[in-house]
Amino acid sequence: MGKARSPVKPTAAELNLLRVLWQLGAATVKQAHEAMQAERPDVTYANVLRQMQLMHAKGLLTRDESERSHVYAPAHSQNAHQTNLLKDLIQKAFAGSGKALVLAALRGHVTKEERSEIEKFLHGEEK
Known part of the structure; x- marks a missing residue:
């Protein structure tokens, strides 16, 4: 009888990205980067890509690799x-x-x- 696993506790930066993805539903790195630039014009595509890859590894994001551009989505609501x-x-x-x-x-x-x-x-x- 296993207990349901709680979502990993996101950092402040991860929470900012999750808020963007909760609004978008699912997004490519390019879409997430463009949405994040509205609040932080200095954020680079490379930083968003790296953060999304790390968040996927931590289980915070899911990744659909069926298309050329991977689509990421929050793993938890x-x-x-x-x-x-x-x-x-x-x-x-x-x-x-x-x-x-x-x-x-x-x-x-x-x-x-x-x-x-x-x-x-x-x-x-x-x-």
Whole structure:
């Protein structure tokens, strides 16, 4: 009876690339590079290629080699990674208390509009 393997914890740079790929769904290195240049004009194709190759080796990305240009995609959903990172943060910074995390977030990191959305969610108005 094996436990489901958690996604590998990505570095900050890997998380930036994953955010791009979660938006694109799947992409060639060229497509990912072009998308990343919107935020970081200095990023080179070679750096994106190397990072994607390393992320594939770590299991963060899948790679379809059936076409001339390899297509990469996130190996795990955005939700799976966020859940894993959140569990880690709750354990390390909030002594395992999800309530403490939520209260800290509500104290200074939520806009009035976001607070309204949260209240609707808590009252079951939004799923």
